[in-house]
Amino acid sequence: MRNALLCVALLVVLGCLLYVSVNPGDFGVSRGEHLAFGEPKYTDMDDYFIHNGQNQTGANNIVTSIVFDYRGYDTIGEASVLFTAVLGVGVALRELRKRRDKNDE
Amino acid sequence: MMLLNLPYITVAILIAMGIYAMVYKRNLIKIVIGLSIVESAVNLFLVSLGYRRGGIAPIYTSAPSTYMVLPTPQALTLTSIVIGVATTAMLLSFCMVIYRNYGTLDSRKIRRLRE
Amino acid sequence: MMSKIVRTQASFLYTFILIFGFYIVAHGHLTPGGGFQGGAVIATGIALIAVAFNFSNVKRWIKKTHLTAAEGIGLLTFLITALIGIGTSFFYNWLANSGLIFGQRVSYGVNPGYLNTAGTLPVMNLAVGIEVFGGLGVIILYMLNYVKEVRNDAS
Numbered sequence: 001m002r003n004a005l006l007c008v009a010l011l012v013v014l015g016c017l018l019y020v021s022v023n024p025g026d027f028g029v030s031r032g033e034h035l036a037f038g039e040p041k042y043t044d045m046d047d048y049f050i051h052n053g054q055n056q057t058g059a060n061n062i063v064t065s066i067v068f069d070y071r072g073y074d075t076i077g078e079a080s081v082l083f084t085a086v087l088g089v090g091v092a093l094r095e096l097r098k099r100r101d102k103n104d105e
Numbered sequence: 106m107m108l109l110n111l112p113y114i115t116v117a118i119l120i121a122m123g124i125y126a127m128v129y130k131r132n133l134i135k136i137v138i139g140l141s142i143v144e145s146a147v148n149l150f151l152v153s154l155g156y157r158r159g160g161i162a163p164i165y166t167s168a169p170s171t172y173m174v175l176p177t178p179q180a181l182t183l184t185s186i187v188i189g190v191a192t193t194a195m196l197l198s199f200c201m202v203i204y205r206n207y208g209t210l211d212s213r214k215i216r217r218l219r220e
Numbered sequence: 221m222m223s224k225i226v227r228t229q230a231s232f233l234y235t236f237i238l239i240f241g242f243y244i245v246a247h248g249h250l251t252p253g254g255g256f257q258g259g260a261v262i263a264t265g266i267a268l269i270a271v272a273f274n275f276s277n278v279k280r281w282i283k284k285t286h287l288t289a290a291e292g293i294g295l296l297t298f299l300i301t302a303l304i305g306i307g308t309s310f311f312y313n314w315l316a317n318s319g320l321i322f323g324q325r326v327s328y329g330v331n332p333g334y335l336n337t338a339g340t341l342p343v344m345n346l347a348v349g350i351e352v353f354g355g356l357g358v359i360i361l362y363m364l365n366y367v368k369e370v371r372n373d374a375s
Contacts, residue, residue, distance in 0.1 A: 165329070
């Protein structure tokens with residue numbers, strides 16, 4: 001019973017996702033081609049980056065100039081997340097030898 | 106017309122596969138694998154949102170043209186990949202601790218408190 | 221510890237993995253790649269060494285404190301490079317178009333790619349590469365160390 005319910009829920013989710021991805025125009029802000037593949041609608045910011053990125057940062061790779069220059073705050077967050085994950089792994093997998101020896105005594 | 110949206114259909118199928126693995130499987134490692142599949146699907150969705158038909162990768166080093174795909178979704182996908190790696194590393198290390206303390210990775214059996 | 225063939229190949233391939241990772245980091249502003257990808261490639265080299273050789277030797281060669289120090293130094297370099305440009309704004313590219321190191325001027329258009337460009341971006345690429353190398357390497361070493369500890373307990 002429970003498995004059948006879960007299966008129905010999963011199929012409903014899959015159906016909704018497939019419907020949206022086949023008919024993307026029905027779910028835009030206005031009924032346009034907001035999700036149509038290959039034709040993004042609002043590209044002003046990206047066109048600005050593509051046309052001025054080389055003059056302003058000097059990098060040929062526009063993605064790098066966005067990651068490290070235009071949107072550097074995102075990269076700070078990413079680096080902090082990586083640092084925190086390493087801290088978490090170190091705390092979870094720390095060596096337990098000493099503490100257990102103390103318990104044995 | 107339907108085949109034009111093939112990346113979105115792939116994303117939908119991948120997300121359904123990941124949710125299936127997270128809901129039905131009892132092994133913690135398989136749950137982590139399902140999470141990674143959903144994460145990859147979201148990355149693919151982000152990148153394919155920024156695709157412009159006929160565009161090239163936004164790199165000017167000996168590029169064949171200057172008509173390029175949108176670079177911002179690619180940069181944010183890079184951030185997302187790094188965060189995914191960090192999350193997966195933490196989840197797997199917790200799985201290792203759980204396996205050491207309980208002797209199993211079955212999520213039904215580790216529900217009880219130990220001793 | 222694996223067989224002699226694997227050990228010889230690992231010590232042979234390790235240098236090439238290091239060079240390839242450093243190439244990806246150093247050319248991050250010209251070609252696909254960057255700090256994170258290059259750091260991940262170098263950490264793959266650490267994983268290769270740790271799997272192929274005897275683990276007590278590996279613990280002696282690659283110290284966890286060194287990798288943690290590399291991570292901290294990378295993050296600090298990244299933050300300081302961003303902070304120097306605070307006269308204009310945080311993350312201001314104070315080296316680009318200045319004529320100093322990495323300061324060659326680039327105009328809009330296709331070019332073959334010059335290494336001496338892009339201002340603070342190569343510096344930040346190097347910093348993030350060092351940080352990711354340290355972070356992923358320390359994660360790999362922690363996991364292998366834990367596995368060995370559990371195996372020692374079981375036996």
